[in-house]
Amino acid sequence: MAINWFPGHMHKARKEIKKVMPQMDLLIEVVDARIPFSSENPLVPALRGDTPLIKVLNKRDLADPEVTAEWQAWLEKERGVRAVTLTHNQRAEALDILRLAGEMTPSHDRQKSALRVMILGIPNVGKSTLINTLAGRPAAKTGNEPAVTRAQQVIKLPDNILLYDTPGFLWPKLSPEACGYRLAVSGAIRSAVIDFEDVALFAADYLLQAYPDAVMERYQLDQRPRDGLALMDAIAEKRRFFSRGGIPDLHKVAEVLLTELRAGKLGRISLETPAMIEEETRAYEAA
Numbered sequence: 001m002a003i004n005w006f007p008g009h010m011h012k013a014r015k016e017i018k019k020v021m022p023q024m025d026l027l028i029e030v031v032d033a034r035i036p037f038s039s040e041n042p043l044v045p046a047l048r049g050d051t052p053l054i055k056v057l058n059k060r061d062l063a064d065p066e067v068t069a070e071w072q073a074w075l076e077k078e079r080g081v082r083a084v085t086l087t088h089n090q091r092a093e094a095l096d097i098l099r100l101a102g103e104m105t106p107s108h109d110r111q112k113s114a115l116r117v118m119i120l121g122i123p124n125v126g127k128s129t130l131i132n133t134l135a136g137r138p139a140a141k142t143g144n145e146p147a148v149t150r151a152q153q154v155i156k157l158p159d160n161i162l163l164y165d166t167p168g169f170l171w172p173k174l175s176p177e178a179c180g181y182r183l184a185v186s187g188a189i190r191s192a193v194i195d196f197e198d199v200a201l202f203a204a205d206y207l208l209q210a211y212p213d214a215v216m217e218r219y220q221l222d223q224r225p226r227d228g229l230a231l232m233d234a235i236a237e238k239r240r241f242f243s244r245g246g247i248p249d250l251h252k253v254a255e256v257l258l259t260e261l262r263a264g265k266l267g268r269i270s271l272e273t274p275a276m277i278e279e280e281t282r283a284y285e286a287a
């Protein structure tokens with residue numbers, strides 16, 4: 001699977017982050033709760049040093065609560081970071097993150113200098129939404145437009161906190177290969193980059209294995225399809241998506257399946273678990 005992330009942008013973002021990181025008292029990395037591993041940015045662990053880090057598992061409303069709890073425990077145990085969950089429009093909870101930031105920087109005297117907090121994350125995980133929630137006003141541009149370059153913003157918050165937006169844009173981890181697919185399923189990577197039907201097939205296989213009841217209920221299937229392709233065929237049948245000549249229109253099925261999954265129509269679904277990631281990482285490193 002080839003994904004072209006612009007090397008020029010990557011280089012620029014790395015340089016900018018390297019420059020500003022040492023001035024930060026604390027980092028907040030926003031990830032997608034459905035894919036807390038695949039939506040990490042590889043630069044954060046590489047450049048963080050000793051700066052305290054809070055991971056925000058955002059879009060919790062879309063993720064499986066049990067799996068999200070597993071991720072929180074895993075991140076705290078395996079990575080030694082604080083992991084909290086969040087969903088949009090929860091100002092009190094968002095402000096709790098700032099309180100936690102204060103607790104994690106006990107030697108910092110805010111009477112003397114501002115607490116500098118940087119929000120990091122790959123495109124589309126909800127950074128701007130969080131910044132706006134914290135600011136209590138539209139301070140950052142939000143939208144479904146991954147990979148837009150932008151200048152770094154600094155927002156002044158009460159209690160002498162300065163909030164720094166991600167400088168430039170950060171790219172996700174694209175290996176092991178399944179990470180790239182899961183990013184595509186979540187909507188973080190533009191569908192134009194990876195073949196749409198391939199992404200849907202990946203999602204269909206996974207859903208059948210991890211959430212068979214949710215798919216069967218959504219598409220009113222009586223029998224469990226044997227694999228992802230059979231599931232896509234069954235959806236075509238149920239929804240009457242046929243091309244000329246009566247062939248199942250898999251492109252249409254792919255579009256509907258991915259759109260409905262991303263919109264939470266199949267329920268709260270996580271796309272990866274710590275156990276899956278540990279196994280994939282072992283296989284990837286052994287290869």
Ligand code: GDP
Binds near residue numbers: 059086146
């Ligand atoms: P950024 O690129 O990281 O700054 O992400 P944005 O803040 O622009 O958000 C990307 C998309 O995700 C927007 O369509 C938001 O409305 C949506 N979004 C942000 N937070 C949440 C959340 O908690 N739940 C859901 N379902 N969508 C969210």
